[in-house]
Amino acid sequence: MAATEQEKGSGRRRNGYRLADVSATEAKQRTECSGVVGCSLRELPGWRVANGWCSPFILNGYMYNLSTAQCFTTPFRWTNETLNFWTSFLAAVYFSCHLVGVVLARERQDSFDTLVHACVLVSCLPCCLSSAAWHLFINHRSERAARLANVADILGVWVAGGGTYVPVFAYGLYCYQGYSSQYLLGLAALVLVLIFCTVRGMKSHPFRLFQAALLHLAPTLALLHVWLVLDPEFTNILTRVVWNKWFSTYMMLFPFMLATYTVKFPERFWPGKFDYIGQSHTLWHCLYIYALYCWHTACWEFADMRQTHPCQVR
Template sequence: MLSLKLPRPLSIDQIPQVFHEQGILFGYRPPQSSAAACLLSLFQMTNETLNIWTHLLPFWFFTWRFVTLYVTDVQNDSYSWPLLVYMGTSCVYPFASSCAHTFSSMSKNARHICYFLDYGAVNLFSLGSAIAYSAYTFPDKLVCTTFHDYYVALAVLNTIVSTGLSCYSRFLEIQKPRLCKILRILAFAYPYTWDSFPIFYRLFLFPGESAQNEASMYHQKHMAMTLLASFLYSAHLPERLAPGRFDYIGHSHQLFHVCVILATHMQMEAILLDKTLRKEWLLASSRPLSLVQITGAMILCIIFSLSNILYFSAALYRIPEPELHKKET
């Protein structure tokens, strides 16, 4: 008879330092778990369980919205193609994140590679957001400007650099944890800032007549939730104040996941509203992205981001174990 019994979760002093999480003392899965054990751990309470489910369930919700939209709206409408890309990437990143958290306990190198792929998916979503913003949310005064013309191209470059920087930061995780955290936050903050510049301009400077609509409220909520998510990710609250009290429920990474998903939901609603309410003005006043531009941007992002991931994954096996994992004295 097949036994579904899983190993008892471990404490922080029973696992290698590379698996440690600040303020989390108990609930760690064994660091050499099999793929089957990792999958079964979705139904066992560990300190990763809610990290997985807080992105796995939204993945199915976003997928349902994507499929529904594709069937009813996108197939033969070139104006909707940027939305198709955005909705697709909004499904990719929560799925990649849930997979990364699921299989990160298979080995030290598997943990790093899982998160390399997670970072690549987040940056792919960043590009999807930039494409949707370019098509539907730009304030009137920035439409058809030089900034608008190069906005997506530079967003592609940002995703490539960001993936490389975030992957590199993992090599500093043990030796220089503060620098690691700074580089990783920077790796995601600057593409977000670039992508969101048209929204900042629209909300705080000159939105223009066509951009003064109900979507602005959702853009504001999206920004607020993103800022809260960034704070939780960087501050490690509340577990830093009470180590061991939030090991299973309520630690910062779970709250970060919830805020990120809520931010994406608000962003999605804002983009959908802008797409509908500004359609007539945008079709008359802007130069829509062509299929070649959209496809080219996505392919370049995928090729170079995967190249980064492959390079840093190979580096894990080239660098001697002590250099990668030994803490500085």
């Protein structure tokens, strides 16, 4: 009877993750081994594969059963997570340095511009740092530790997405202050809903893609509002510059980011050839960080445009 219940339990889920029962043999191997580096996909623990944390097209270069101390040494080992960690960590260092520069650049930006620009950079930090933490602790021997790191990684993406859209509404609707405030409140509410869903365990792959699409396409509603109601001709220069920048950045990059994440190009077509360099997750990191960088640099442009082409606030 107990064995039957255990077999049924292998299909259960908790907080959006599959709970894979550990066999006695696997449990003994975990106890005897202090950490495995450079193993293949077939050697990974069942719970890690069951949770969908491994690409079926990345065949080698994995690690597992690492202690917390060993996890902190993994960035200095050549595995399939090395580039994923360093792209995130170095991006966090880069945005931290620029955050200091934005705070000190008082002669170029007033308090409004500084606050908007700081929102972008501050939101980038938890995204990059939580991503780096996820690629550290995905190899932890504790499933609970790995799951917590995964949740932090997802939350960081929602925070970054919300923060980078602050200048879209703050500058794109600057001449329509009432609407700007309403859209910013709506953005904050959307991010809170996404965070709540993630914390409550709603993290299935299709639902996560739906959440990402919902967040990154949210400015479309404001764009249609400006185009159809507020300023159909886009006569205001600041409004036109902001929406052109948003369209040329996110609307061009987002399809590539989504395709890379879902299709898993290029390793899907050449399994095992991109285990260490060029895998889809690393490419997704680069595209997302580039999008964050574009909005960081665009904030300088928006601030200069707001000061040189003032509009009558409505």
